[in-house]
Amino acid sequence: MRGLCQEAPAGRAETPGLLYFRTVNKPIRYEDRGASADKAEVHKAIVGEHPGLFPGAFCKVLPDTLTGSPDHCVLVHADGAGTKSILAYLHWRETGELSAFRGLAQDSLVMNIDDLACVGAFGPFLLSNTIGRNAKIIPGDAIAEIIGGYRDCIAMFAEQGIVIESGGGETADLGDCVRTLVVDSTVVARVPRTSIISGEKLRPGLAIVGLHSGGRASYEASENAGLGSNGYTMLRHEFLSAHYKATYPEVYAPEIAALAYTGKYRMSDALPGSSMTVGQALLSPTRTYAPILKAVLAQAGDAVAAVFHNTGGGQTKCLRFGQGLTYVKDDLFAPPPVFKLLRDNPVMAARELYRTLNMGHRMEIVCEPSVAEGIIHASKSFNVDAKVVGRTEASSGKNRLVLKDGAAEYQYEL
Amino acid sequence: MRGLCQEAPAGRAETPGLLYFRTVNKPIRYEDRGASADKAEVHKAIVGEHPGLFPGAFCKVLPDTLTGSPDHCVLVHADGAGTKSILAYLHWRETGELSAFRGLAQDSLVMNIDDLACVGAFGPFLLSNTIGRNAKIIPGDAIAEIIGGYRDCIAMFAEQGIVIESGGGETADLGDCVRTLVVDSTVVARVPRTSIISGEKLRPGLAIVGLHSGGRASYEASENAGLGSNGYTMLRHEFLSAHYKATYPEVYAPEIAALAYTGKYRMSDALPGSSMTVGQALLSPTRTYAPILKAVLAQAGDAVAAVFHNTGGGQTKCLRFGQGLTYVKDDLFAPPPVFKLLRDNPVMAARELYRTLNMGHRMEIVCEPSVAEGIIHASKSFNVDAKVVGRTEASSGKNRLVLKDGAAEYQYEL
Numbered sequence: 001m002r003g004l005c006q007e008a009p010a011g012r013a014e015t016p017g018l019l020y021f022r023t024v025n026k027p028i029r030y031e032d033r034g035a036s037a038d039k040a041e042v043h044k045a046i047v048g049e050h051p052g053l054f055p056g057a058f059c060k061v062l063p064d065t066l067t068g069s070p071d072h073c074v075l076v077h078a079d080g081a082g083t084k085s086i087l088a089y090l091h092w093r094e095t096g097e098l099s100a101f102r103g104l105a106q107d108s109l110v111m112n113i114d115d116l117a118c119v120g121a122f123g124p125f126l127l128s129n130t131i132g133r134n135a136k137i138i139p140g141d142a143i144a145e146i147i148g149g150y151r152d153c154i155a156m157f158a159e160q161g162i163v164i165e166s167g168g169g170e171t172a173d174l175g176d177c178v179r180t181l182v183v184d185s186t187v188v189a190r191v192p193r194t195s196i197i198s199g200e201k202l203r204p205g206l207a208i209v210g211l212h213s214g215g216r217a218s219y220e221a222s223e224n225a226g227l228g229s230n231g232y233t234m235l236r237h238e239f240l241s242a243h244y245k246a247t248y249p250e251v252y253a254p255e256i257a258a259l260a261y262t263g264k265y266r267m268s269d270a271l272p273g274s275s276m277t278v279g280q281a282l283l284s285p286t287r288t289y290a291p292i293l294k295a296v297l298a299q300a301g302d303a304v305a306a307v308f309h310n311t312g313g314g315q316t317k318c319l320r321f322g323q324g325l326t327y328v329k330d331d332l333f334a335p336p337p338v339f340k341l342l343r344d345n346p347v348m349a350a351r352e353l354y355r356t357l358n359m360g361h362r363m364e365i366v367c368e369p370s371v372a373e374g375i376i377h378a379s380k381s382f383n384v385d386a387k388v389v390g391r392t393e394a395s396s397g398k399n400r401l402v403l404k405d406g407a408a409e410y411q412y413e414l
Numbered sequence: 415m416r417g418l419c420q421e422a423p424a425g426r427a428e429t430p431g432l433l434y435f436r437t438v439n440k441p442i443r444y445e446d447r448g449a450s451a452d453k454a455e456v457h458k459a460i461v462g463e464h465p466g467l468f469p470g471a472f473c474k475v476l477p478d479t480l481t482g483s484p485d486h487c488v489l490v491h492a493d494g495a496g497t498k499s500i501l502a503y504l505h506w507r508e509t510g511e512l513s514a515f516r517g518l519a520q521d522s523l524v525m526n527i528d529d530l531a532c533v534g535a536f537g538p539f540l541l542s543n544t545i546g547r548n549a550k551i552i553p554g555d556a557i558a559e560i561i562g563g564y565r566d567c568i569a570m571f572a573e574q575g576i577v578i579e580s581g582g583g584e585t586a587d588l589g590d591c592v593r594t595l596v597v598d599s600t601v602v603a604r605v606p607r608t609s610i611i612s613g614e615k616l617r618p619g620l621a622i623v624g625l626h627s628g629g630r631a632s633y634e635a636s637e638n639a640g641l642g643s644n645g646y647t648m649l650r651h652e653f654l655s656a657h658y659k660a661t662y663p664e665v666y667a668p669e670i671a672a673l674a675y676t677g678k679y680r681m682s683d684a685l686p687g688s689s690m691t692v693g694q695a696l697l698s699p700t701r702t703y704a705p706i707l708k709a710v711l712a713q714a715g716d717a718v719a720a721v722f723h724n725t726g727g728g729q730t731k732c733l734r735f736g737q738g739l740t741y742v743k744d745d746l747f748a749p750p751p752v753f754k755l756l757r758d759n760p761v762m763a764a765r766e767l768y769r770t771l772n773m774g775h776r777m778e779i780v781c782e783p784s785v786a787e788g789i790i791h792a793s794k795s796f797n798v799d800a801k802v803v804g805r806t807e808a809s810s811g812k813n814r815l816v817l818k819d820g821a822a823e824y825q826y827e828l
Contacts, residue, residue: 034587060582066480066538067604074480074581075581078584082588137669140455147463170493175667179590188602
């Protein structure tokens with residue numbers, strides 16, 4: 001324990017931003033470490049950008065400029081492994097194993113595919129990657145692992161009936177800009193307009209089905225810790241110890257030195273409550289839910305109003321979608337060990353964690369209550385637990401979110 | 415002058431890599447600063463990747479997975495502004511003006527569009543950008559400038575009849591990975607297979623037309639220094655003085671500290687032989703040649719065997735295309751001031767400069783000699799100078815390149 005905890009009072013909507021407190025009167029925000037949960041600055045910067053064909057959809061949907069077909073639309077989507085790349089680097093430096101670099105391809109790719117699946121796009125996909133590295137620090141063999149990882153991941157998707165065609169990409173040696181490594185992907189899809197999940201069906205009275213982020217899906221090689229590739233600025237610095245700061249100055253921004261690697265673990269330490277080490281949990285590959293969502297939409301598509309991928313923004317992601325809604329999530333999954341450890345750490349504010357991490361279900365489906373059981377059954381057929389975690393209610397003003405975590409309740413507003 | 419120069423003997427093909435010499439017996443390579451001209455490591459890492467439909471084309475060409483049309487193909491291409499972003503950052507820090515960030519959008523976008531134009535793709539294009547920043551250093555207003563710059567650049571292309579549809583992109587706060595700023599773009603096109611410049615027509619006996627990199631094109635707002643967005647690791651450190659190293663430790667990799675900012679200029683200094691300052695020259699936006707190439711191919715497409723965009727690899731880019739060819743370039747443009755200054759610096763080896771920078775023409779068209787005059791005329795109609803800079807001859811073995819720069823001759827092999 002590194003300080004006193006001061007939880008935000010439950011039951012009161014606050015200005016987002018203030019997160020957790022290390023000492024009374026000394027709040028530390030996610031933003032203090034140079035990351036952003038709500039990306040307010042970015043949203044401000046893109047004001048005036050065209051919202052696309054379906055402004056309420058999870059991703060921006062464009063007219064099919066490529067073929068001119070009025071019946072189709074296209075999506076072009078960019079995302080990456082974020083600062084999770086630093087964990088692969090640390091794993092290599094501490095163990096000599098390059099294998100963790102391989103997983104970054106899946107992290108980078110799935111962050112795109114699963115966003116696209118939220119609008120009902122399941123390929124065929126076009127893929128391009130952009131790798132930026134400090135060539136003085138990241139060897140060519142690590143790049144070869146990443147590129148091999150893309151091949152593996154494309155093969156895994158193919159087995160699930162999801163076709164991804166890779167156009168290769170760009171690997172740039174940018175040591176003056178990049179401390180270690182950045183692994184980004186861009187994915188393109190073209191789909192019939194009628195298949196888009198537009199968000200227009202969002203209304204009060206719908207069920208929210210959560211797909212569990214832990215366990216081991218039928219298409220996974222091992223148990224998954226449940227993390228996506230977001231929130232890693234918090235995760236790294238909260239879990240990992242000053243050893244990493246002292247030994248590898250290239251793994252943090254000097255501007256946040258005072259808040260860097262303030263945790264108590266080495267990557268080789270056991271993760272309490274889990275059979276994984278801390279390193280294994282943090283490097284656990286980003287699971288794709290696309291095979292499950294594809295099955296769900298084939299079966300109950302008309303009754304699905306929205307699908308939310310709880311990455312940046314965590315459980316509050318839903319707030320930006322629909323109008324006049326209160327999202328009530330009052331029967332959440334028990335958080336998998338990596339999340340539980342954060343929640344039980346008195347230094348952390350649970351309210352903030354839910355704003356940053358998925359905490360137990362990374363994917364949620366807002367649907368007619370009548371199809372919820374069928375969706376749960378479909379998910380379980382892939383060995384991914386699922387349940388009704390909440391519902392939509394009417395809100396008189398802005399969208400709201402009420403989260404219940406045991407006895408605690410957290411409220412958020414758009 | 416910071417050391418003795420030891421030029422590579424002219425007329426002998428060498429192993430690429432050794433570049434220029436600051437002191438005898440102490441060679442300094444482009445790679446020593448963490449950048450790569452020939453990207454040997456990257457090429458090794460992607461061995462085994464599918465070469466696409468037209469292995470001899472300038473870009474990887476994929477089957478049209480998006481629509482399944484056997485008559486079409488698609489391209490997905492990634493590139494970025496590279497470390498030129500650091501110059502925009504320095505301009506802002508030294509002058510308080512955010513405007514230079516705006517130009518990074520054009521740099522990042524044109525590096526893609528002009529590569530795609532080399533295979534005969536002129537849109538409609540889909541665009542996505544990926545911006546990585548250190549939020550402690552790069553303000554939201556800078557991101558807004560970049561995003562505004564994309565809008566400007568898309569409008570400029572539209573005026574030239576080239577349609578680009580933007581899907582927005584991702585701005586990630588990655589301070590632990592990114593020292594300042596990375597601005598990448600990914601561009602997608604779908605074109606009829608018959609319109610692809612496949613490189614299959616490359617043979618001895620063709621003319622090489624160079625499109626000048628200096629001057630001011632009819633669609634440009636001011637004179638262009640002639641640089642693309644490549645080679646900036648060399649350019650920054652060779653031109654800019656230790657002032658930048660001392661004042662802004664965030665603009666270089668600590669691993670190359672001894673070679674960082676070893677030049678003699680401030681950005682506000684006049685660039686000798688030019689009306690620009692050093693900063694204006696280095697920040698000069700990456701010119702697109704796509705409007706010219708579109709006109710050229712409409713007029714003489716059947717007689718064009720290849721188009722090369724001389725970015726990374728500089729004048730040696732051609733070596734990777736065709737078989738059994740000697741590219742002879744013996745009537746080059748006089749280098750614009752920024753290149754001349756490097757060439758005349760006794761610390762630099764001209765042989766290396768030609769391997770890294772375009773040195774005077776960033777675009778070259780390999781064509782039937784009979785159409786060369788018409789191509790030159792077309793280019794001049796856009797106020798971009800052009801001339802026959804060389805020809806293809808037969809080579810008994812690997813592709814070779816012979817470059818003549820006045821009395822000096824430089825040879826390169828694939």
